[in-house]
Amino acid sequence: MRWFETPSFDFIKGHKIAYVVSGILLVAALVGIIGKGLQYGIDFxxxxxxxxxFEQPVEVTEVRSSLSEPxxxxxxxxxFGSDVExxxxxxxxxEISTVQNIITSTMNDVYPENGNTVIKTDVVGPRFAEDLKSGALNAIIFALxxxxxxxxxxxxxxxxxxxxxxxxxxxVLIVLGVFTIFNDxxxxxxxxxxxxxxxxxxxxxxxxxxxxxxxDRIRENMLQYKTMDYTEMINKSLNDTLSRTVITSVTTLFVVTVLFIFGGEVLKGFSFALVLGVMIGTYSSLFVASAIVVELQLRKEQAS
Structure with missing residues (x-):
């Protein structure tokens, strides 16, 4: 089965609408990030x-909810390793001893017949957290x-x-904005x-x-259709790859959605970020990256 076998959508015409949509999303993301600040986890x-x-397995969600108030x-x-850890x-x-007493006493109240033992304690210091922040930022900048x-x-x-x-x-900025705005x-x-x-x-x-x-398809079409108008050639390239783009995005989205639904509480944030990333990444490939290439190329031609 082949989807969009001979598509002829006018993506270039939709770029102006995409500018507005992306502009609104980016402004909202920046306002959320600047206004609320990034919502760091304990790692940072x-x-x-x-x-x-524990002597018997316990539910992670029940442990979390019972400890939130104390x-x-x-x-x-x-x-951690097994169902009972x-x-x-x-x-x-x-102090770490005070926090440990709060946790153990709460667990004893919630699970009176399921004994527990603290087998490890550790402190994630501010210095270590700052190193993680800079390392994560450097990783993304270096990748770009x-x-x-x-x-x-x-x-x-x-x-x-x-x-x-x-x-x-x-x-990345839009996904980061969503995580900041909707954290609470x-x-x-x-x-x-x-x-x-x-x-x-x-x-x-x-x-x-x-x-x-x-x-890649744009480069191929540039060599094959040398006399074609540049924006028309970009539009043709987007339509040529549309079938592959849609099928890849839908199948990937299906997998990460299943992970979000059935992957457990620990993977919710991770899988939700991937769900957003797949949708926004597909949109940006069709409407953002190509639009910027068209604008820059036309300006370069006018300048020369």
Missing amino acids: RGGKEFVLQ LGSAPEVKK ILIRTDNPD IVIFIYILIRFKNWTFSLGAVAALFHD IAPFSMQIDQAIIAAFLTIVGYSLNDTVVVF
Whole structure:
């Protein structure tokens, strides 16, 4: 079965609408990020972590909900190695012994017939958290620089490099804005932690792959249709790759949606970021990256 076998959509005409949509989303993201500030997880803020071993398996969601009020905020709770070992991470400012007593006494009340033992305690200090922040930021910046150079070498045209990097920046910033704005509303954690940084880098890779496929077809058509109007050629290239773009995006979206629904509480934030990333990445490949290439190329031709 082939979808959109002979499409003829006017993507170039839709670029002006895309500018408005992207502009609204980017402004909303920037306002949310500047107004609320990035909502960091314990990985980046610093905090305390405890590993409890129970006699019988316990539910992660029940442990989290029961500890939220005693600790003053919802902790990060996930299974640690086996079904009877639970990792609890909290940013409660009290002494580690005090926090440990709160956790153990609460667990004894919730599970009176399921004994627990603290087998490990640790402190994530502010210095370590700052190192993680700078490391995560450097990873994303370095990835964008390498991508710019890679596209420049591959396509020998700086307009393609700038279009690809701008589209990636567009995707990451919008997803980051969504996580910042809806952090206090969503029924699952949307704080920025190491898993979310991994999701952002995955989004960059997915969006780049989609964009490179479109750019490859543009390069082929530039050589094949030398007399064709540039914007018309871009439009033809987008239509030529539309079937592949849609099928890849839908199948990928299906997988990450299943992961979001059935992957458990720990993977909710990660999988939700991927769901957003796939949708926005597909949109940016069709309407953002190509639009920037068209605008820059036309200006370059006018200047020359």
